[in-house]
Amino acid sequence: MRGNGLGHHNPVMVKKVIPVADRRYASAVPAIPARPIAPSGMLVDSLGRPLRDLRISVTDRCNFRCSYCMPKAVFDPSYEFLPQGSLLSFEEITRLARLFAAHGVRKIRLTGGEPLLRKGIEELVRLLSGLRTPDGRPIDLTLTTNASLLAKKAQALRDAGLQRVTVSLDALDDAVFRRMNDVDFPVADVLKGIEAAERAGLGPIKVNMVVKRGSNDSEILPMAAHFRHTNVVLRFIEYMDVGASNGWRMDEVLPSAEVIARIDAMFPLEPLPANEPGETAQRWRYGDGAGEIGVISSVTQAFCHDCNRARLSTEGKLFLCLFATHGHDLRTLLRGGASDLEMASAIGLVWQQRGDRYSELRATGGLAAAGLDETAPRRVEMHYIGG
Numbered sequence: 001m002r003g004n005g006l007g008h009h010n011p012v013m014v015k016k017v018i019p020v021a022d023r024r025y026a027s028a029v030p031a032i033p034a035r036p037i038a039p040s041g042m043l044v045d046s047l048g049r050p051l052r053d054l055r056i057s058v059t060d061r062c063n064f065r066c067s068y069c070m071p072k073a074v075f076d077p078s079y080e081f082l083p084q085g086s087l088l089s090f091e092e093i094t095r096l097a098r099l100f101a102a103h104g105v106r107k108i109r110l111t112g113g114e115p116l117l118r119k120g121i122e123e124l125v126r127l128l129s130g131l132r133t134p135d136g137r138p139i140d141l142t143l144t145t146n147a148s149l150l151a152k153k154a155q156a157l158r159d160a161g162l163q164r165v166t167v168s169l170d171a172l173d174d175a176v177f178r179r180m181n182d183v184d185f186p187v188a189d190v191l192k193g194i195e196a197a198e199r200a201g202l203g204p205i206k207v208n209m210v211v212k213r214g215s216n217d218s219e220i221l222p223m224a225a226h227f228r229h230t231n232v233v234l235r236f237i238e239y240m241d242v243g244a245s246n247g248w249r250m251d252e253v254l255p256s257a258e259v260i261a262r263i264d265a266m267f268p269l270e271p272l273p274a275n276e277p278g279e280t281a282q283r284w285r286y287g288d289g290a291g292e293i294g295v296i297s298s299v300t301q302a303f304c305h306d307c308n309r310a311r312l313s314t315e316g317k318l319f320l321c322l323f324a325t326h327g328h329d330l331r332t333l334l335r336g337g338a339s340d341l342e343m344a345s346a347i348g349l350v351w352q353q354r355g356d357r358y359s360e361l362r363a364t365g366g367l368a369a370a371g372l373d374e375t376a377p378r379r380v381e382m383h384y385i386g387g
């Protein structure tokens with residue numbers, strides 16, 4: 001255990017496996033294994049999947065009320081968001097992120113809620129941009145935003161060390177977009193945010209469009225046409241059954257294959273190979289050289305077999321799958337005084353035991369057998385763990 005830079009194993013400082021009564025989602029404090037798991041950058045889960053990607057939710061609040069994520073009927077003025085004291089501090093987030101990097105994480109995405117609402121987010125970016133992979137390379141640091149505050153913050157984020165941004169935009173038509181965000185936010189301001197991000201050097205920018213049949217699928221072609229001949233990579237995301245609030249119905253999912261067919265009929269497309277294993281989007285390029293698009297087929301084509309993503313909630317719970325029903329409470333370990341090696345060992349064990357593959361089970365009808373159908377405990381919401 002010596003020489004790993006994480007201090008020495010110092011047992012019994014933190015009690016093991018304490019079920020915590022949580023008013024939001026089930027969680028437990030992970031056990032610190034008797035035999036430490038020192039980070040080697042080579043951690044794999046029970047299905048052989050490495051840990052490469054960490055998504056950190058920095059706030060559960062948002063100024064939009066997208067119907068597929070935070071529908072107004074549920075997230076109304078009486079909804080109780082997390083109190084300030086529950087949030088991980090920037091120092092706590094950075095400490096955890098450093099341990100995840102030591103275990104093999106190469107990419108960190110800040111998300112939420114709306115991450116630009118978190119006060120002082122630039123300072124967190126600055127702290128995280130100093131992290132390195134075990135072989136000394138900088139961590140790929142990015143952020144997903146609705147862009148409502150991006151025009152104001154792009155330059156400061158870039159100066160703090162952010163490399164890229166992904167912007168969510170569900171329509172170009174102003175009326176359709178205002179309906180999608182449900183707070184009457186104009187599309188022009190999002191476009192200004194994208195321009196500011198480009199000027200600041202936060203590219204190549206990705207734009208994510210969640211496609212909901214009957215709500216914004218009429219915007220597929222206008223969005224494609226708008227972002228052709230730009231450096232922006234537009235990605236179409238299938239509307240997912242995350243959480244328990246959005247009233248998801250399969251008939252509102254427009255399969256990616258149909259998105260591709262519609263675009264291909266107007267602007268012929270050619271498939272592109274994946275950039276790296278575990279990539280969520282399937283890539284396509286326009287035959288006439290006008291750029292690249294992607295589709296994320298979370299519903300119709302499960303990609304669990306190489307899912308290398310972990311998610312850290314705003315209050316420091318580790319979730320191993322977007323459809324998880326329980327988290328692993330790292331904050332209690334952190335605030336209980338666990339050493340770096342204890343923390344890393346606890347995280348290591350949780351990942352080694354991971355067997356989540358919700359979308360594959362949904363596709364093969366195996367959810368009930370795994371206890372993940374509608375009888376399962378409440379599923380975690382997207383605004384709480386991030387996308």
Ligand code: SAM
Pocket residue numbers: 062068069111112113114115144145146166167168208209210237238239240241242246382383386387
């Ligand atoms: N507020 C930021 C934003 O919208 O970019 C970051 C957080 S948001 C939860 C992250 C991503 O999740 C967004 O691109 C959003 O469109 C996507 N998302 C939210 N709910 C979804 C759902 N039910 N199905 C598919 N994507 C969803």
Ligand code: SF4
Pocket residue numbers: 062063064065066069070112113114146168383
């Ligand atoms: Fe907010 Fe993003 Fe969810 Fe929309 S998708 S409600 S912008 S967190």
Ligand code: SF4
Pocket residue numbers: 303304305307308309320321322323356357358359360
């Ligand atoms: Fe990963 Fe879970 Fe999505 Fe499968 S369902 S790809 S395991 S987050």
